[in-house]
Amino acid sequence: MADKFAIITGASTGIGFELATLAAKNGYDILVVANEPLIDAAATDFKQFGTEVTSIEADLSTFDGVDRLLAAANGRRVDLLCANAGHGLGHAFIDQQPADWRFVVDTNITGTIYLIQKVLKEMVARNDGKILVTGSIAGYIPGAFQAVYNGTKAFIDSFTEALRNEIKDSDGVTLTTLMPGPVETEFFARGDMLDTSVGASDNKSDPVDVAQDGWDAVMGGKASIFSGWKTKLQGVLANVTPGSVLAEQHRKMAEPGSADN
Template sequence: MADKFAIVTGASTGIGAELAKLAAKDGYDLLVVADTPFVDASAGLQDLGVEVTTLEADLSTFEGIEQLLAATRGRRVDLLCANAGHGLGHAFLDQEPAHWRHVLDTNVTGTVYLLQKVLKDMVARNAGKVLVTGSIAGFIPGSFNAVYNGTKAFIDNFTDALRNEIKDSEGVTLTTLMPGPVETEFFERGDMMDTQVGQDPRKSDPADVAKDGYDAVMSGKASIVSGWKNKIQQAMANVTPAAVLAEQHRKMAEPGSADR
């Protein structure tokens, strides 16, 4: 058993799986959690000399978060990578309420509840690191991704506020990772493979995004926009009218846009 312990959510694929690899290489025992099965996501992690526990749980519910917390077996959490999240494509008026609610509850409710539970202990002992996966989508009105972009706007804003609330706990780091489109199962699971952004071959590599986030939280940064193109897009979003941003987003996220 290592003397450091990390939780990584959304860890069965993509950014989360890459964050788990980085933490394992850094000597953290791991609890990796996702709402989809772990097929090969934890393969090789044990070879790095750390203890790895996998857990399949619904992180959109308080019960799922409590299941995660119970799986820590009372261990002190030194690093939390709160990466779990879902997207949802197509027009909001065409979406099933159960589907958009699941996105809201996973991206917002479950994340906020987990942060409150873990950060309370970190602040009490004045030690710990938290990386939360937000998105540059939070700066852009997301036509045909309205709920998802809205949840990331919440996460980006919420973590800024929370960072200020705990600023006197200098031993605690809260970092927001803000990537752009990443080559993961996100677009397939969100029914967005017929969109321009879903088919774009220039999406970021999840390993590169994870490395940016991991380095940022380890160095105590408040936030990190992963990728220079995304840094430019974030800067432009701050000075571009919302109606223009929404129309730009429509062109890349509207169903059928991949064929245009």
């Protein structure tokens, strides 16, 4: 058993998979979770690095799913939490089913902040621990045809900034927000966005690079990081560009059928 323990959510594929790989490589015992059976196959890959790996399939959009995850830690102190689980949803808001957009809200916001609250409270009590939360540059942009998803990431980007201020006297605890742009993962297929310009683009970031940026930032105690210079530039420009302009730009990327234009 290692002397360091990490929980990584959304670890079956994409950024979460790469973060779990980095944690195991760096000597952490890890508890990995996703809402699909693929998490068990991913766990087999992580075991090659010689640390203890536990996997659990759970729906982190629910309090029960988060509680089951934490119970699987068997009382171990959480030294690192990578709160990466998230879900996207494309198409016009008025055409989306309420159950679908609620799942996005509950996964990206409700379950995420419930997990953070549970873990962070113990970290602050002992004044030691690191949390990496996957936000997004999408939180800076009114997301036409991804309105709910971008709204949830706006919440996460704002929430984590506020939370850093609340815990600033706990100098042994760090909370880092990772804000990537579009990443080459299953996100676009799962969100039914493969027919969009952004979903079909070959110019998305590599999840290996994004995870490394997040890892370096959280290990360095940074408050936040935009992954990639293009994403950082987007973040800067978003602060000075009218919301209506940003929404129209996003429409051109995310409107169904835009991949054909």
